Amino acid sequence: MKFGVVRFPGSCDEVDALLACRRFGDAELLWHGDRDLRGADAVVIPGGFSYGDYLRAGAIARFSPVMEAVAAFAADGGPVLGICNGFQVLCEAGVLPGALLPNTSLRFVCRQVDVVVENADTSFTRACARGDLLSIPGKHTTGRYYAPADDLDRMEANGQVVLRYAPGENPNGAEHDIAGVVNEAGNVMGLMPHPEHAVDPLTGSTDGGKLFESLAAREPVLA
């Protein structure tokens, strides 16, 4: 299993994402100008402030050469995990439904949050059980998940809401307390909290590792 971790100008969590991936498989960095994914079996779009996040968070990064390759890879069913800014990029690219809006507090939130696994039957959560609580750090200013009400209802019915902030934990005003979603096909996930910062006992929780573990186990499980 080989992970490719995309680095844009302005990314800042790509090294932690790389280290998290390497706990469960091989991983290498992909540069934003790359036009191929160097044989990656799964792609991680990490957090940060791609291209300065000018205009809207993630709006410019979606036009980078590597994103064309990522979009094609996702369209073929390849697993793609977008974390924080990566989630924003995937929403701007239309690969994931919805959009991320500024937190209702208008403040940068940086704290550990508890999220509930709502769907453990995805490539990203199969190492969890439904109802599991994961303690993962959240750190963002633009994390308020929004989608039109009809879309939200459809996503809820399809099991596309994969992670939800535990009651009272919503740090940003997200609709339906949504912390993470998958696309309709289930092969692309975006989440605002940072699982890559929760993989080492040294920093507290190792719950974030479950997502990378799930992805690394993907092929054997499906075989």
Added chain:
Amino acid sequence: MKARVLIRPKEGILDPQGQTVERALPALGFHGASHVRIGRLVELELDDPEQLPAMCEKLLANPLIEDYEVELLGTGDSANGAP
């Protein structure tokens, strides 16, 4: 051709920036202002104004969360500052 694109949060989308400004106004003695919404103004010069709608849809605005209005201001040759 000069143009302006006015982008604002869609109706029904919570605008905490607008709310914060709305709450600040009475503190300064300005009363009776409500429904404050804050958007973005993009000014640009274009060779081909027909590209503007696609530019708005693909980049300048996110149509899921924002409405936009396009205003064409004529050629930039004579205009020096505001029209």
